[in-house]
Amino acid sequence: MAGTGKAHLRDTDDVLLRVEDLVVEFPAGRGQKVHAVSGISFDVRKGETLGVVGESGCGKSTTGRAIMQLPQPTAGSVELDGVDLTQLSSTALRRTRPELQMIFQDPISSLNPRRRVKDIVARGLSIWGADDRVKEERVNEVLDAVGLDPVSVGGRRPHEFSGGQCQRICIARTLVLEPKVIICDEPVSSLDVSVQAQILNLLEEMKERYGLTLVFIAHDLAVVKNVSDRVVVMYLGKICEVGSPEVIYNNPAHHYTKVLLASIPKPEPRRGLPKEEGSSLAGELPSPMAPPSGCRFRTRCPAAQQKCADEEPQLRPVDDDHFVACHFPLEPTAVNGAGPAT
Ligand SMILES: Nc1ncnc2c1ncn2[C@@H]1O[C@H](COP(=O)(O)OP(=O)(O)OP(=O)(O)O)[C@@H](O)[C@H]1O
Ligand code: SF4
Numbered sequence: 001m002a003g004t005g006k007a008h009l010r011d012t013d014d015v016l017l018r019v020e021d022l023v024v025e026f027p028a029g030r031g032q033k034v035h036a037v038s039g040i041s042f043d044v045r046k047g048e049t050l051g052v053v054g055e056s057g058c059g060k061s062t063t064g065r066a067i068m069q070l071p072q073p074t075a076g077s078v079e080l081d082g083v084d085l086t087q088l089s090s091t092a093l094r095r096t097r098p099e100l101q102m103i104f105q106d107p108i109s110s111l112n113p114r115r116r117v118k119d120i121v122a123r124g125l126s127i128w129g130a131d132d133r134v135k136e137e138r139v140n141e142v143l144d145a146v147g148l149d150p151v152s153v154g155g156r157r158p159h160e161f162s163g164g165q166c167q168r169i170c171i172a173r174t175l176v177l178e179p180k181v182i183i184c185d186e187p188v189s190s191l192d193v194s195v196q197a198q199i200l201n202l203l204e205e206m207k208e209r210y211g212l213t214l215v216f217i218a219h220d221l222a223v224v225k226n227v228s229d230r231v232v233v234m235y236l237g238k239i240c241e242v243g244s245p246e247v248i249y250n251n252p253a254h255h256y257t258k259v260l261l262a263s264i265p266k267p268e269p270r271r272g273l274p275k276e277e278g279s280s281l282a283g284e285l286p287s288p289m290a291p292p293s294g295c296r297f298r299t300r301c302p303a304a305q306q307k308c309a310d311e312e313p314q315l316r317p318v319d320d321d322h323f324v325a326c327h328f329p330l331e332p333t334a335v336n337g338a339g340p341a342t
């Protein structure tokens, strides 16, 4: 099948968010640049959760922020419901803000410690000039929806709450503006394992209740597998593979996806079995200031050949909703032991 280098869905799909040829570069002094995101394209269907995974520094947060236009990407487009956000004036962009919201990794530091919870949650509405009655009703509704009692928490300040409760406040703060899309950037990474499941369940409930579309960024593959309808795997500013969690976790086609999966600790390692060859990530992540030519994964790939250095592999469809950027993809297997046990 021919490759367009883009993981776009079919025309018949209800695409809410389309990211096209997104590039984000940061100046790094002496004329150098950090190539944080280097021309990635993908779609998000209305109502789906798109997981984004990859090791630290691969560009996940930068992608999330570029979708939000925080800051505007170096190049490329971000269409929300057919409107290219990169082409909007700052006033027009401001008007779209309520539709696109973001939740961050560290809930405690993302809340203003001096403000009361009800004012934090109401802030977006205040910016839009909502009257006091509307604000109060809406704030009470979303606090209640995220499992916090508006009467007892509304007047308190963030330091009085646990990390999990602060993340509930952050979620309430995004919901109050009735967004279409929420970018969740590692929303449970900083929380205790026991609290993580509660917050993930809450996000799932809110998605159903408010008809949300989620982009879920995480380095924890097991979490992404459980919450996502489709998964994007990133490496050093590029997309390696896009597919359903079943395909990505049981039949990865990209060598990076395979080693990433093998790096997940297994709850009960099978005793006596030899370690799978090429099952761990060899070598250091190359510098994003001077990424390798051709395939960016080639310096760590067990299957690399000359072509991998000479030619950049384009993302191409290998099956329905399954795209891979590799010159020599893995053959599909009936059962692949690399997937995490759930
Ligand atoms: N403001 C910035 N200025 C310079 N470089 C940056 C900036 N923000 C990010 N980077 C660099 O861009 C690359 C991608 O960073 P990003 O934070 O998007 O990665 P990530 O996948 O979210 O990693 P993590 O899992 O650690 O959160 C990294 O090399 C990072 O150092
Ligand atoms: S293109 Fe080459 S180096 Fe890159 S993942 Fe495929 S085989 Fe490995």
Ligand SMILES: [Mg+2]
Pocket (backbone or CB within 6 Å): 060, 061, 062
């Ligand atoms: Mg990040």
